[in-house]
Amino acid sequence: MSDLDVRPVAESEFRDANSLFLRTLHIPPASDDQWERSSARYEPGRVLGAFVDGELAGTAMAQSSSLAVPGGAVLPAGAVTNVGVRADRTRRGALTALKRAQFADARERGEPLTMLHASEAVIYGRFGYGVATRARKVRLDRARAVPHPDVPAGGAVRLVDAATAEKVLPEVYRRIGLTRPGMMSRPDGWWRHRLSALQQNAVVVVHSDDHGVDDGFALYEAKANDYRFDDGMITIQVGDVQAADTTALAGLWRFLLELDMAHRIEAVDRPVNEPLEWWLTDRRQCRVTGVGDDLWLRLVDVPAALGARSFGAADPVVIAVRDPFLPENSGSYRIGPEAVRCADDPQLAVGVDVLASLYLGDVSVSELVAAGRVEVRDPAAVAAADRLFATAEPPWCGTAF
Secondary structure, three states: OOOEEEEEOOHHHHHHHHHHHHHHOOOOOOOHHHHHHHHHHOOOOOEEEEEEOOEEEEEEEEEEEEEEOOOOOEEEEEEEEEEEEOHHHOOOOHHHHHHHHHHHHHHHOOOOEEEEOOOOOOOOHHHOOEEOOEEEEEEEEOOOOOEOOOOOOOOEEEEEOHHHHHHHHHHHHHHHOOOOOOOEOOOHHHHHHHHHHHHOOOEEEEEEOOOOOEEEEEEEEEEEOOOOOOOOOEEEEEEEEEEOOHHHHHHHHHHHHOOOOOOEEEEEEEOOOOOOHHHEOOHHHEEEEEEEEOOEEEEOOHHHHHHHOOOOOOOOEEEEEEOOOOHHHOEEEEEOOOEEEEOOOOOEEEEHHHHHHHHOOOOOHHHHHHOOOOEEOOOOHHHHHHHHHOOOOOOOOOOOO
16 A cells, blocks of 8 residues: 555544445435534544545544443443445555554543444444444334233333434433443533434423433334335334333333334344343233344453453453454453452463453353363353452443444
């Protein structure tokens, strides 16, 4: 490749970066209205460009966010998105250079973590990312998915218009808080971009508790088949459900299940342990149509990331971490009540991508041992490591970006 220059793009170049990214997905450049909605996510200094002979060849950006980790700490984290390299410039080092610059920028900002949703699962492992949360898709026959009489009940729901949603939803999300590992803050630019879409076809329902305090919301769209050429089915597509507790969550689902003039409900990005099946008189009416990788995590600063989360009760385990992309992270760490670098002989050894998958507690050490992804030097350490990394519930992100 000719001389490659990676730098933050100027604000006047944001739209060019957006157009390049869309072209990598085989999508035409955004219209003026589409760009107006998308531009809210672009932060000065956080949009990178890879230039070849002065011409934009690739781009990557991040939004300033934060992530909840086991034990209740919330760490600064960069939410990486819009990563792409022009089709005639791929496989020549542009993406690698962009990732190096992005990791360096995250460290300078004091972000020990970066995170993303991967369009392709084979891209990011070589840069040290690992799958840290999973989510499921569900489908329900609305007429047959009847709520069980013992489902938690209380409060009320109401539909709100777009103007009200712009005020209410960010407040409700902040009130709910980042209550489980994997949940992330939603920056102002994220909300401006997301709520601008409410001017289209989205419907917003808000739940309030018995005291009138808003404590949950759901966003959905209705999609109808043309009855003249198809079955005429109306599907409620649920894209975002957030709730402070099970009463609010059950109330939102009850509302969706009781919608008139709807035949089917499909929801995405739901927690793998959401008790929806248990809220139905016929649990088989909750059909899980997919469970897949959701949030990918990169520990940019391994000592800081490990030191910020809590660990379970077990004898300490020494783990060697290999990080060829950021070799300053490589070394041995004693994991126990505290996580610190050490010079002890390691009992287990992992790549930094595997450590990322273990970090939020979505997968156990023993599962990855069975998969051949963890090198075992002391077999007795496996059970202890399982207890150290275990969390009370599976992590979940629940935010697309």
